[in-house]
Amino acid sequence: MGRRSNPIRGHHLFNLRLRDVLLGMGMLLCAGVPVNAESTGDAIIHADDHPGDWLTHGRTYSEQRYSPLNQINARTIGRLHLAWHYDLDTNRGQEATPLVVNGVMYTTTAWSKVKALDAATGRLLWAYDPQVDGKVGVRGCCDIVNRGLGYWNGKLYLATFDNRLIALDSRDGKVIWSVDTIPTDADLGQQRAYTITGAPRIARGRVLIGNGGAEFGARGFISAFDAETGKLDWRFFTVPNPHNRPDHAPSDTVLMTRAYPTWSPTGAWVRQGGGGTVWDSIVYDPVTDLVYFGVGNGSPWSYGIRSNGRGDNLFLDSIVAVKPETGEYVWHFQETPEDQWDYTSTQQIMTLDLPLGGQMRHVIVHAPKNGFFYVLDAATGAFISGRNFVFVNWAKGLDPKTGRPIFNPDAQYSVTGKPFYVFPGDMGGHGIAAMSYSPRTGLVYLPTQQVPDHLKGARKFRPLPDGWNLGLDIQPDDKMPSIKEQKAAVRDLRGSLVAWDPVAQKARWEVVQKGPANGGALATAGDLVFQGLTDGTFHAYDAHDGKDLFSFDAQSGIIASPVSYRIGRRQYVAIEVGWGGSYGLFATGLARQETGSVNHSRMLVFALDGRDHLPAVSDDPVPSSPPPASFMPRQALAGSQQYLNYCQYCHGANVEWNGVLPDLRKSPAIQDKNSFYAIVGKGALSRFGMDRFEQSMKPDEIESIRQFIIERAHQTLPQP
């Protein structure tokens, strides 16, 4: 561990305070100590010696996403303007947290592409495109997003949508090594669909990465690769082997002895993999020398089908702690046993030192999808406290001793056989948007949302090779919701930024926003909280009371999380812009009624006295043609079921334009049966992410989708 071996040093509150004072007095004006190519681990542990950089996903290993820079503050905010922007070459959801190392910004975009930009000017230094095959686009649940890179000793680490982990030379983007992160026996073709959207984290010379896929069928795991060579060091599976056999992995003992008995041996999980994908948060904690990772939802969602309604199903929806060198199991805490609501625990894991019960304790704070804010002991995983931060109706609360939820039996739709309108819905009370902690206010700035879900369990389970496999009863409604009905549903939609006191477990203030699915938060020593919203605006709120001090028209919904850095004497704030992700693609008309967002993907960077401005954009970039004059109502009804099975999660719940993918109702492709089949059946547009479906649907089923789209065009487009 080099020069200073005490990893705790960088965590003292005192150091933060001293640094703030020095920064305030203008005594630390340069970009800080340059990051030596040989000591990234030390540099990350002592990130406050490098306040101008953003070295790892959450800036520090604690992932507090707090910047000690304070040039931009409530007094100077009036001078904050756009300093530069960079147009991205993929107009899809953009979710990356950029890294900034020694004056260079490294970011990723949709389709797992990498851009290295001069962080002061936005000039492109180099770009790398891993050439992800467009065909795999349909394998992701929630857009072809990527959340960012890892940096370690002069190398960058990129995890691609098609599951490669690639080491790049940070000087020129040349590939140093590339490995497939999926073991061959885990990939059962179209049925199990692994993809990667998350950012790799690096600790003790190992690159850590998981994957997604639990909506299709997958068995989750996290892998550790040697940062120098790409050799696999260990792999930890998150759900048991279906035959309860060893995988020859460090997870073997705990899965065989403790997890397997929590699953019904004859549930559908045995074929579907069980889920538990580690698709986002992975955190190394130098204080405990442990790696914590968040485990995702069950596959299929229906607990009745997945596990015959029996057992807790470990380690679904848990935080698991392992040793970084070996992957050896240390502890776990399960937040949602018996999951049937897609309540992933993959949301950002943050470590903190908090004054609790008269002493400082080193804790994990976590706000997973299930709507409860947890404080856990970081060394042992012991439950300290928990409180709901949004309205919840799946549980009546948490057991004050164990933290186990007290279930609402009515919410167990897959066991009762009765539908249930659940809060939070599958988007969670908190989703992919980063939260941020300011040691100056003691508050966690948490993007929250309310998107309830109407869930009805299927009686029979027939997995579809290319479709979502949730075990839900998803039927075409007699008719699609009218705008009036949609407006009524909108009343239950909500989004806000909550300033949460993790000691008192309560909100200190809340800014209610136009709708859900907003971007992540960044707190700074200037006592500002930056956040981008799905309505296409970027804000700076006062960290003390939430007062909106700055608003910028970013022209497109923001779902990513901002960073701050410094070059010379100048502080910058950067945000990647680009509407999409799960809500952007799926909620379509509903989402756009609230926000009107259309994708215009860019990196935006702000600074005091910035002089850049955005060009005007057109919000209807899709070439449009009027739909065919007539359609066959019976076929259209059949097509609505096919559309629900195969199309809605990307093209939207009601065939209204989502602002990201082409508007199908206006597409020239629906003019003619054969051209439609060439695309949907044969994959004529697979290069752009639209795979062929002829192996899943018969030609007349594909034609029925076309009929349905025409019907929806007649119902929803203004008549000429």
Ligand SMILES: O=C(O)c1cc(C(=O)O)c2c(n1)C(=O)C(=O)c1cc(C(=O)O)[nH]c1-2
């Ligand atoms: O279960 C999974 O494997 C999985 C993967 C992903 C993903 O990789 O993006 C998401 C989810 N689940 C999910 O439940 C979810 O709400 C979600 C939102 C997003 C996004 O990027 O907007 N990804 C995912």
Ligand SMILES: [Ca+2]
């Ligand atoms: Ca999921």
